[in-house]
Amino acid sequence: MTARAIVTGGAGFIGSHLVDALLGEGYEVTVIDDLSSGDAARVPEGAELRQLDIVDLPGLRQIVTEIAPRAIFHLAAQASVVASVEDPGRDCEVNVKGTLNVVEVAGECGASVVFTSTGGALYGDDVPMPTPESRIPAPLSPYGASKWAAEAYVNTWSLSSGIPHAVCRLGNVYGPRQSPHGEAGVVAIFTHHLYTEQSPKLFGHGSPTRDYVYVADVVGALLAASGRSGTYNIATQVETDVASVWSELSNAAGKEIAPRLADLRPGELKRSCLDSSRAERELGWRAEVPVAEGLGLAYEALVAEFESRRG
Incomplete structure (x- = not known):
């Protein structure tokens, strides 16, 4: 059965x-x-x-x-x-x-x-x-x-x-299929900003870390x-700061767009890394x-998704 x-x-x-x-x-x-x-x-x-x-x-x-x-x-x-x-x-x-x-x-x-x-x-x-x-x-x-x-x-x-x-x-x-809308999913959000050539907002001035x-x-x-x-x-x-995520994705896109810096929002952490x-x-x-490899894979897959929706 x-x-x-x-x-x-x-x-x-x-x-x-x-x-x-x-x-x-x-x-x-x-x-x-x-x-x-x-x-x-x-x-x-x-x-x-x-x-x-x-x-x-x-x-x-x-x-x-x-x-x-x-x-x-x-x-x-x-x-x-x-x-x-x-x-x-x-x-x-x-x-x-x-x-x-x-x-x-x-x-x-x-x-x-x-x-x-x-x-x-x-x-x-x-x-x-x-x-x-x-x-x-x-x-x-x-x-x-x-x-x-x-x-x-x-x-x-x-x-x-x-x-x-x-x-x-x-x-x-x-990774692939992550939504670029809303405040969650920073990799998809950043990828969409690069795709549309818009400057993203880096909360915590780019210093908060996460375990991606x-x-x-x-x-x-x-x-x-x-x-x-x-x-x-x-x-x-592995602890990775938000500014580094933006930098890696920018390299994958071959684009240089200056981000805007902002304070952390209520309830958000300064650091996170899990054992x-x-x-x-x-x-x-x-x-x-590894994070660098995964960000490259995610960027390619997400851009392909954006292109398919556009078409």
Whole structure:
């Protein structure tokens, strides 16, 4: 019998890459996405799309009961730090209540859950670099707080049910299909600015650092975490500042455009770098794509996407 999997947020950036990988491994895949930020066109042929908000427990239960998946990969989220500050209630509803709904219905059919949490936004500033999972979170934004609360539900339901659920705390993921709209996804945003020859705004005057991890590496980690219990940082353990990202992408574009400098926005971190050694020890996973190489790959793929939309 063919194994079945559900991917919430499967019409999104990371989710659509994960759906591709699951199909490649022979899974029957159902995508649950409300399409508030996802794109139905990203869902590949061979996967089924069910449009639903994960906050809708009866609707979610109906789909999960019908599909009876072996695994649920829970990526659907309110993922904007700025939006979480503006509307923390909605952020909590999606990220906490939505996640509780997922683990509740997963328990009813015995499915394991892999939950994508946040790395940088969870730990806060003034932490050791790279930051291990043992560090007590100190989020600076409602988004980080909601992800931490959601983690607690995932872990509690795993302990109480005996079903292995995993939490993957992701670094700053980038790559093909990333949206250049909104404040998240700096690699896609910068690439679009270069494509349209516009000057970008570098918040924090270009000095904030992040741990940038290529989307294909992240997909490998999520697959490795399925059926396992634990909390894992998924990152490269390399700290890269925003100005360097702009410089690398500018080199890839062969363009010189002076950026505008601005102060950090509320809730944003000054530094972030994650210790992913636990994932290497327990999951046999580590990031394979160096940042410089990944930025070049991302630039080429994103420009091709911009060109196709233009045509």
